[in-house]
Amino acid sequence: MMERSAVPGKERVLYVYRGDDYQGEEVAYRVPVVPGMVVLDALHFIQAHEAPDLAVRWNCKAAHCGSCSGEINGEPRLFCKTRLDAYGSLDIHVHPLRTFPIIRDLVSDVSWNYERAEELVPGFRPAEPPPFHLQQWEVDRVEEFHRCIECFLCQDVCHVLREHGLFGQYWGPQLMVRIAELEMHPMDTASRTDLLHSAAGVGLCNVTHCCTDVCPEGIEITHDAIIPLKERVADQHYDPIAAWLRRLRRPQPTSP
């Protein structure tokens, strides 16, 4: 395989956050520019030549694993999907996800998200055991949610978590996608509207669309997951006519 070589004399300066949750600062690193270079390439160069102790989380380098998420110039992005040349002559500031505690340098502790996922009850309760025999058009809706790579960029930009710190009251957009995936599955029989209304706190979302804007997989988080879930919660908890119709449809107990 032919290796791409650096453009002679062309360098970029990256200002990379070095430190932890308590103290840290930006450190400037010079990186020789290679055509098509992404931020993760530049970070690897820094690790190899200037700062072998620089902590950065990565796996696939192909925008599939969701590991190399962070903030570039204040915007949540995947390091492996962000080209240096897209920034032209702008300075490039590389930071970790700052909604979650920083373990070191560019690595944040995102375990809170996995803990919430474990609390997602009820889980998948299919009407019949798999394999399911369904038309493709029937499952297209939930397949959109399957694209989630758990990069947590949406959680990072969500102001309910980021600015208000309401971790105990709202699970954030990524978990809403996870709930929507189960809730809207054609074969699922369980209801999660009570969970959404209480512990998962979908009512705290004020649909500002920021999560959708940063999703690297292009999932319409607000339109296809959060708003339909809010409507389902409205069915159960805010709509007196829907409640009355449900009561009418409910089978009446027969007298002994």
Next chain:
Amino acid sequence: MPSSVRAASATASPTRYWPPWAQSVTTLVVFSAFVLYSFGVVVFERTGQYHNYLSPFFSPPLGQWLGIPFAPAVLVAWIPLLFRGTCYYYRREYYHAFAADPFTCGAPERPERAYTGERAWPWVVSNWHRYWWYLAAIVLLFLWKDTVSAFIFQGQFGVGVGSVIMLGNVVLLTAYTLSCHAFRHLIGGSRDCFACPRGIEAVRPPVRFRWWQRISRWNRHHGRWAWASMMSVWATDVYIRLLLAHIIPDVRLLK
């Protein structure tokens, strides 16, 4: 994270042509202007009728039916106000622009301020958006009736500039109303399985699925319809008010 690092985060981005605050500032200015204009029309104007043209602010003419001579538009205006005020798209815009919650995505807020989202008064009323949709759909029927009347001049079919403006307005309002998220839920979004229990045997999607899919496609442009229909309501009222003030004549395109 240390505050010095927060400050170091720049906002320069290659993905945005406009600075991130541009949309919020535009919303702030245009929405404020529209609200002030609407308030003036609804509270201080007594009529929106010019021959066969009726301003959308005054339709249906409840004041006329009930014989109320002052501010007749007040009797109707609360319906579109609540419908738009609880619309998912408008919520997104005014939470950004007016409540700064957040002003732009990722922008710092005042964390000490209590935030209750849409679970407490006043924003909890957004959860009844569907009810305002039902009422807005009734108003829309009257607007279609008014549009038909706008093409009838003294018992004869005709087309004036006003007729075209009113037709454009009602088409945009229809697109806005039918692309609503609550309507999308009502038409099929509440269902998990559209063809159950036929499953794989349902080769052709049922009618409800196809309508849900169609509304979902329109729903993607709900924000555009929201802006366009707001502007068309504004333009229609301004046009009729200019006619009423005899500042411009109504040009007849077809007699």
